[in-house]
Amino acid sequence: MAKLIGPWITSGDTTIVDSAKKHELGTRAFDANGNEYIYLTGVASTVAGYYVTFDEAHLTTLAVANGKGRVAVAMAAIIADTYGWYQIYGNHATTYCSTPITDNAQLYLSATPGQVAGDDVAGDFIVGALARSATITPGTATLTVELNYPVVHDAAID
Numbered sequence: 001m002a003k004l005i006g007p008w009i010t011s012g013d014t015t016i017v018d019s020a021k022k023h024e025l026g027t028r029a030f031d032a033n034g035n036e037y038i039y040l041t042g043v044a045s046t047v048a049g050y051y052v053t054f055d056e057a058h059l060t061t062l063a064v065a066n067g068k069g070r071v072a073v074a075m076a077a078i079i080a081d082t083y084g085w086y087q088i089y090g091n092h093a094t095t096y097c098s099t100p101i102t103d104n105a106q107l108y109l110s111a112t113p114g115q116v117a118g119d120d121v122a123g124d125f126i127v128g129a130l131a132r133s134a135t136i137t138p139g140t141a142t143l144t145v146e147l148n149y150p151v152v153h154d155a156a157i158d
Contacts, residue, residue, distance in 0.1 A: 002031035002075070014075040014085040015048070021083050025058035028088075035090030042078035049094040049141040050074045050114030051126075052086065053152065060086075062113040063152070065124050071150035074114075088149055091132065094141040101143055105131040109152055115139075123154045 002014045012029065014037055027039040043052060043060045051063035054070055060078075063071060072086035073095060098110040101118035109124035110117040115138075116126065128150035135143045 002033070002035060002037075012085075014087075016084065017042070017076050017078050018083040019081075023083075025083075029085070031090075033090065035092075036088050037075065037085040038072060038088050039083065040072065040078075040086050042080055042082040042084060044080040046074045046079055046114065047077050047096075048074055049092075049096045051095075051109075051116055052114070054086075063109050063116075064113045065109050065111045065121065066154050067109050067124075067152055068154045069152065071126055071129065071152055073145070073147065087147060089147050091144060091146055093144045095143040095145045096139065096141050097135055097143050098138050100136045100138060101131045101134060103131060103134045105134075107131060107145065112139075116143075116145075124152065126150050126152050 023039045040058045052060040053067045054060045075085045078084035096115040098112040098115040099117040105118045107116045107126045107129045108121045128148040130146045132146045133144040
C-alpha cells in the first residue's frame with residue numbers, strides 16, 4: 001500500500017476504492033518513493049495488478065490484445081461505477097501475467113483481459129513497461145514491472 005504525498009493530494013491511500021468521485025479525473029499524485037499515480041474510473045472485473053487502457057476522458061478499459069491508448073496498473077479492485085488510483089510511473093510489484101516472463105523482458109498486451117504477456121505479439125508491445133523480475137506461474141500477481149508512462153498503439157514495430 002502506497003501513501004500519496006502530492007503535489008495536490010496531501011495524503012491518501014492508493015488501495016482505497018471510491019464509490020463517489022473524490023478527485024478530478026486525471027489528477028496525478030506521487031508516493032514517497034517517486035512512483036506516480038493517476039485517478040481514473042473503474043471497469044468491471046478489475047483487480048489490483050490488472051492493466052487498463054484509458055482515453056482522454058479518463059475512462060478505463062481492461063487492457064487486451066489489440067488495445068490502444070495510455071496504459072496504467074490498477075492499485076485495487078476498481079470496478080465499474082467506482083474510482084481509484086492507477087500507477088503510471090515507477091516500480092510496480094503486483095502485476096498479473098498470462099504467460100511466463102523472464103527478467104528484463106519486454107511486455108505485451110495479452111488475450112487475457114488485464115494481464116500482460118512476454119510473447120512477442122505484433123501490435124501489442126507496451127512501450128514504457130519492462131519486467132524487472134521473472135515469473136513462471138501465469139495468472140498470479142508475482143511480476144515486478146518498471147513503468148514509464150506506458151502506452152500501446154496496436155501497430156507492428158518489428
